[in-house]
Amino acid sequence: MSHTVGILGATGAVGQRLVQLLDPHPEFDLVALTASDDSAGKSYREAAKWRLDFAIPDAVAEMTVRRTDADDIPDDVDLLFSSLPSSVGERVEPGLCEAGYVVSSNSSNDRTADDVPLVVPEVNADHIDLLEVQRDERGWDGALVKNPNCSTITMVPTLAALDRAFELDAVRVSTLQAVSGAGYDGVSSMEIIDNAIPHIGGEEQKMESEARKLLGGFDGAAVSWHDADVAASCNRIPTLDGHLENVWADLGEDVTTEDAADALREFPSLDLPSSPDPLIHVFEEPDRPQPRLDRMRGDGMAVTAGGFRETSGGVQYNCLAHNTLRGAAGASVLNGELLADSGYI
Amino acid sequence: MSHTVGILGATGAVGQRLVQLLDPHPEFDLVALTASDDSAGKSYREAAKWRLDFAIPDAVAEMTVRRTDADDIPDDVDLLFSSLPSSVGERVEPGLCEAGYVVSSNSSNDRTADDVPLVVPEVNADHIDLLEVQRDERGWDGALVKNPNCSTITMVPTLAALDRAFELDAVRVSTLQAVSGAGYDGVSSMEIIDNAIPHIGGEEQKMESEARKLLGGFDGAAVSWHDADVAASCNRIPTLDGHLENVWADLGEDVTTEDAADALREFPSLDLPSSPDPLIHVFEEPDRPQPRLDRMRGDGMAVTAGGFRETSGGVQYNCLAHNTLRGAAGASVLNGELLADSGYI
Amino acid sequence: MSHTVGILGATGAVGQRLVQLLDPHPEFDLVALTASDDSAGKSYREAAKWRLDFAIPDAVAEMTVRRTDADDIPDDVDLLFSSLPSSVGERVEPGLCEAGYVVSSNSSNDRTADDVPLVVPEVNADHIDLLEVQRDERGWDGALVKNPNCSTITMVPTLAALDRAFELDAVRVSTLQAVSGAGYDGVSSMEIIDNAIPHIGGEEQKMESEARKLLGGFDGAAVSWHDADVAASCNRIPTLDGHLENVWADLGEDVTTEDAADALREFPSLDLPSSPDPLIHVFEEPDRPQPRLDRMRGDGMAVTAGGFRETSGGVQYNCLAHNTLRGAAGASVLNGELLADSGYI
Amino acid sequence: MSHTVGILGATGAVGQRLVQLLDPHPEFDLVALTASDDSAGKSYREAAKWRLDFAIPDAVAEMTVRRTDADDIPDDVDLLFSSLPSSVGERVEPGLCEAGYVVSSNSSNDRTADDVPLVVPEVNADHIDLLEVQRDERGWDGALVKNPNCSTITMVPTLAALDRAFELDAVRVSTLQAVSGAGYDGVSSMEIIDNAIPHIGGEEQKMESEARKLLGGFDGAAVSWHDADVAASCNRIPTLDGHLENVWADLGEDVTTEDAADALREFPSLDLPSSPDPLIHVFEEPDRPQPRLDRMRGDGMAVTAGGFRETSGGVQYNCLAHNTLRGAAGASVLNGELLADSGYI
Incomplete structure (x- = not known):
């Protein structure tokens, strides 16, 4: 069964990745593209x-680019993928939902709102039913579902696997993030060639809060955030795509590297078109994963991990995902597939 | 007063940095250069x-390059700086010390030996007197002093400052290391362009053990290692010089970012020719230090830090140092200056 | 119809690309891999x-890796692709041909020998019949065909197109070559990050001689080299794959940019499995082709061009090809396809 | 004797280099900084x-930043260095000159105007007296002198040397330009990592026209442009600083590489504070100059060359200069020194 879909903010870095993933897609038929008013009326x-x-x-x-406005989007589009700048998303997404559109959004606005499901399907698909609460409270015919930040998505499946097998107490995570995460013009070459930048504004906080919401429980009425203590340090480095992360997970008990690796290896994937199998690929080689070699694993949708070492009361390891595929465009598409599978569209 | 000095392994990446620092140097007069047998007899x-x-x-x-052999080095050289590969250092350094030479070495062999002082002068200058024990035990006329690994040196002054002001319980450190740390041909361009490598063989262990020895106490007879739990994750990234590190320091108490920054800022330097003042430069800007912009601070001998954030029971921050100056050649030169100042040469 | 094939030197950078292209391939069945003696007996x-x-x-x-030796290669292999270092190729290729093997080689030895066809199928497929002369003169049952250097291959289709439409008098070409052209460990990261190297040993001469042989005529007995004056300047830059070249072609007459572009656009491709259609893709945008964006055009087998400008008596333009696909492994595979199509295997 | 100077556009990439060169400077005393209205009133x-x-x-x-406006600049400033964007330069420079200010400008506007001297002091210091014509024609008390584009400056001293020793007929030049040439935000990291861009808008034309004006003769009334046929191909590559250029110079006669190299080596420098001695450093090593290793030669003010090869009727070689020092800020400072030396300030 096929659903008609559109892309809000189709010309940007994530928008182009959405085009890549939706042309073609087994369940979705791309029929509308929007961008800023400057682009409206032009061919894509x-x-x-x-x-x-x-x-x-x-x-x-x-295709002709439309304005990012309910009046300019066909009424019968089943699903909109949003990769708008967060300031724009904040302004237009609620109106679109009120006008009846279902929106799967990568924009950072409203990710931690109480009645907005923040979902990585393989991790917390059940949170999607927070949409019932959302519709009740907001009186929307449409719906708004969010995926987390790219750096959060990279680590969360591995943390979920450890939390399920053991018990996650605390996380220290240091990221080595690719420049594409900042958008096409986000990082100038003079800033980053032969350099690294040890801070990405707001990113540390996103990782700390979004991870706890994703790992939290949902009782049908509300999400109770996980109480793990998460502290992140975010760095930009001169790579194009692929976020690499060094993780220390405190598990409150000594864990062997084999058991930790097995927990990741056996963490189940889902039967959605864009879900990779396995979800998490674990390398034996201590110097993997590496961004350039491993970001396209599972067509850019897998998480890869390796370098396990025992620590007192926990484990240390590295993980990686493609930030604009698994971490952004692919995450939104996957949430769209979950919306279809759950009957929300 | 001037001392004659030589360089063992003068043609390599660190050897060239030693030449840079010793020509000229206010206290040292460079008179001998050694390299592998292939190079002996050639001009430098x-x-x-x-x-x-x-x-x-x-x-x-x-200058004519000599063989790395006691027979080929003038007897009256006061001090030898060693930047030999560790397998060569292991083989030739003890013999040279036995032959009466005083050696300030950057090679990784013997760094954690009980009777070999591992010294960063501003941090643990008192350890130099472990040489008395060394001479007693080994019957050497010469002496062997070591500086730690470049990635260890980068963080240790900041840890020492925190340990002095508070009490250091545990360290989690993630490094973003420059390619020069692996020597001139150590990292191929195909390995690292648009990439990062999340493991550097042996480096994690060096950081974990060397830091504890450096931060330990010395009672005149032996060094008692610090009992902090140190866990490192080492990454190679596409930068030329300058190791950037993300540190989480558990201090057993809540600490304000101001107090932590002050501890670093006020950590004293020494009155040696190559010691910078201040030793640690603290940035207010959250996105500093950055390798390309800040590695040459203090003529490449300063440590820089920034990005302080409070964590439960500790503090999180970033630090940086030039890995082949402060972290290698400059570290050896500084130890040479300490040897002179302490009367060992 | 399928032919069994093997790869000589299968573990190197070009060898790995050969594996990529031959697994699977519509006409070739990969049955043997060789490498240095150190690797023999191991799994690939x-x-x-x-x-x-x-x-x-x-x-x-x-698959188990074999020694690069006639005794260790199955007798019934129809075709061997050679990506041996040229010093090894020089030593072993003639013996293999004498032993009856047909070899399509990327190694630089013997490329300009009188009785060895140097072929880019879309440009000079007719030269393949120089193999008759070769067999006569050398008494071989086997055969040796060569493809040119990666930097030569990049420009030669465009020069052939201009020579056919106009008349090629002289060429000035400046290259911006990727590091993969030097093999996996050929360029160290310290040499090339934030840098460029304005000379590649022997490369300028290869471009100058190989281009003239490829563009020359073949009368059934010998190749008469083209008399164009070719001068090359070769630079290594920090890109992973894709050689970009600035060309000035003197054509002895004023030529419009449209006519020049059309000559390239209309240059015919061949009906071989690995030949792209079109062979040469011409961009309208003045800032294309670019290595990262355009090297995979035509599955890495197309040549792309753009930036045409009129000069006095000629034309100036840029061209690009993927150096380890179109420029090396793919060039050898294409020659293998030509050998099959021509009945030599 | 000291002159007071100011910088127009002091906050940009070239403006910062001007600050670097003027603090301190033996002849100039920096007293005023201007920038856009947004910055006016702030500290630098x-x-x-x-x-x-x-x-x-x-x-x-x-220092407090001023508006780029005659009303906001002290009347008694002897000399203004301009690194304004050309659109701003075009608008404000003539007014400043009319108001009596002497301006040494790096902005590209008016470089090829008949009555504006375009000067590289070591090459065509005599052109400075075109200011007499300028003052006559425009009725200015002030004066406007320009330095050429960074990519032009890199090659012109070498072309002048060849033209003086032989006779320059034609030039083909291919550039490998650093990202700093486009200003701090001019090239995004996603555009250039693992890539090269074979076109820089307007740059080819600037090299072709500016070079001919610089190499032309001045008879006291007008500059007659050199009639050499100059064709350029400009490429952006992932280097931070330093433009490397491959040059083919047609000299109408066969020339040995020794004679060509000697012509460059012996080309005289000037006795101005910022002129290096020698002006052109010639390398024997065929793989030099390289941007990272050689851009700082002569404190960033020398031109370096190497890789000489004979061609039919000419010579081929490479040259390099630091694009924001010798090629921009240093070029303006040098013109300022010439203005002082010539009595124009």
Whole structure:
């Protein structure tokens, strides 16, 4: 069964990745693209400064870009993927939901709102039913579901696996993040060549709060955040794609590296079109995963891990995911697939 | 007063940095250079593939390279700086010490030996007197002093400052290390462009053990290692020089970021020619220090820090040092200056 | 119809690309892998330090690596692809040909020998019949065909197109070459980060001579080299894959940019499995082709061009090809396809 | 004797380099800094996002930034260095000159105007007297002198040397330019990591016209442009500083590489504070100059060259200069020194 879908903010870095994933897609039929008013009325080819390393798909190239406005989006679009800047998302997403659109959004606004499900399907698919609460409270015909930040998504499946097998007390995580996470013009070359930047504004806080919401329980009425103490240190480095993260997980007990690795290896995936199998690939080689070699594992949707070492009361390891696929566009598409599978569209 | 000095392993990446620091130097007069047998007999200009971004000093360029062998080194050299590969250092350093030479070595062999002082002068200058024990036990006329690994040096002054002001319980440290740390041919371009490598063989262990020895007490007879639990995760990234580190220090008490920053800022330097003042420069800007912008602070001998955040029972911050200056060649030179100041040469 | 094939030197950078192209291939069935004696007897998984950004194909991973020696290669292999270091190729290729093997080689030895066809199928497929001369003169049952250097291959299709439409008098070409062209460990990161190297030993000469042989005529007995004056300047830059080249072609007449671009656009491809269609993709955008965006055009087998400008008596433009696919492994595979199509295997 | 000077556009990439060169300077005393209206009134420390790899000079840091307007600049400033964006330069420079200010400008506007001297002092210091014509024609009390584009400056001293020793007929030049040439935010990291861009808008034309004006003769009334046929191809690559260029110079005669190298080596420098001696450093090593190793030669003011090869009727070689020192800020300072030396201030 096929659903018609649109992309809000289709010309940006994540928007282009959404085009890549939706043309073609087994369940979704891409029928609408929006961008800023400047781009409206142009063909997508003209409006998007296409930056991926393959030619822009012909069918999409000739579509006319619309304004990011309910009046300009066909009424019968089943699902909208949003990769709007958060300031724009904050302004237009609620109105679209009120107008009846179902929105799967990558924008950072409202991720920690009480009645907005923040979902990584393989980790907390059950949270999707927070939409019932959302509709009750907001009186929306539409719905708003969010995926977390790219750096959060990278570690959360591994933390969920450890929390299920053991018990997660605390997390210290240091990230080595690719420049694409900041958007196409987000990091200038003079800032990052032969350099690294040990701070990404707001990113540490997002990892700390979003991870706890994702790992929390849902009782049908509300999400109770996980009480793990999460502290993040975020660094930008000169890589194009793929966030690498060093994690220390305190588990309140001594754990062997084998048991920890097994917990990740055996963490189940889902039967959604974009879910990889396995979800988490564990390397034996101590120097893996590496961004350039491993970011495309599982068509860019797998999480990879390795480098397990025992610590007192826990385990230390590294994990990696493709930040604009698994960590952004792919995360939104996956949430769209969950919405379809759950009957919300 | 001037001392004659030589460099063991003068053609390598650290050897070239030693040449840079010793020509000229206010206390040391460079008179001998050694390298592998292949290079012996050649001029330094021929033997060294000079890779620094200024012309090779003329006086040094015309010196004849010697074999790394007591027979080929003038008897009256007061001090030898060693930047030999550790397998070579292990083989030749003890013999040289036995032959009466005083050696300030950057090679990793014997760093954790009971009777070998491992010293960062501003942190544990008193350990130098472990040389008395060494001479007693080994019957050497010479002496062997070591500086730690570059990644250890980067964090240890900051940890010492915190330990003095508070009490250091545990350390989690994630490093973003420059390629020069692996030597000139240590990291191929295909390994590291658009990439990062989340493991550096043996480096994690060095940081964990060397830090505890450096922070330990010395009672005149032996060094008692600090009992802090140190866990490191070492990453190689595409930067040329400068190791950046994310540190979580557990201090057993809540500490304000101001107090933590002050502890670092006020940590005293020494009155040695190569010691910077201040030793630790603390940035207010949350996105500093950065390798390219800050590695040359204090002529490459300062440690810089920033990004303080409170954690439960401790503090989180970033620090940086130039890995081949403060972290290697400069560390050995500084130990040489301490040897002179302490009357060992 | 399927032919059994083997790879000589299968563990290196080009060898790995050959594995990528041959597993699977519509006409070739990969049955043998050789490497240095150190690797012989190991599984390919153990012997090859796999460096491509996807998992090593399972079937190939479990194959046992053989010695690069006629005694260790099955007699009934129809075709051997050679990506041996040229010093090894020089030593072993003639013996293999004498022993009856047909070899499609990327190694630089013998490329300009009188009786060895140097072929880029879309440019000079007719030269393949120089093999008749070769067999006569050398008394071989086997055969040796070569493809040119990666930097030569990048420009030669564009020069052939111009020479056919106009008349090529002289070429000035400046290259911006990727590090993979030097093999996995060929360029150290300290040499190339924040840098460029304006010379690649022997490369300028290869471009100048190989281009003239490829563009030359073949009368059934000998190749008469093209008399164009070719001068090259070769630079290594910090890119992973894809050689970009700035070309000035003197054509002895004023030519419009449209006519020049059309000549390239209309240059015919061949009906071989690995030949792209079109062979040369011409961009309208003046800032294309770019290595990262365009190297995979035509599955890495297309040449791309753009930036045409009129000069007095000629034209100036840029061209690009993937150096380890179109420029090396793919070039050898394409020659293998031509050998099959021509009945030599 | 000291002159008071100011910087127009002091916060940008070239502006920061001007601060570096003028604090301190033996002849100039920096007394005024201007920037856009947004920055006016702030301290330089606040207004400039300081990006050089050393601390901002304290004295300059506390200066108050002024508006780029004659009303806001002290009347008694002897000389203004301009690193304004060309659109701003075009608008404000003539007014300042009319108001009596002498301006040494790096902005690209008016470089090829008939009555504006375009000067590289070591090459065409005599052109400075075109200011007499300028004052006559424009009725200015002030004066406007320009330095050429960074990529032009890199090659012009070497072309002047060849033209003086032989006779320059034609030039083909291919550039490998650093990202700093586009200003701090000019090239995004996603555009250039693992990539190269074979076109820089307007840059090819600047090299072609500016070089001919610089190499032209001046008869006291007008500059007659050199009639050499110059064709450039400009590429951006992932280096921070230093433009490397491959040059083919047609000299109408066969020339040995020794004679060509000697012509460059012996080309005279000037006795101005910022002129290096020698002006052109010639390397024997065929793989030099390289941007990272050689850009700081002569404190960033020397041109370096190497890789000489004979061509039919000419010579081929490489040259390099630091694009924001010799190629921009240093070029303006040098023109300021020439203005002082010539009595124009």
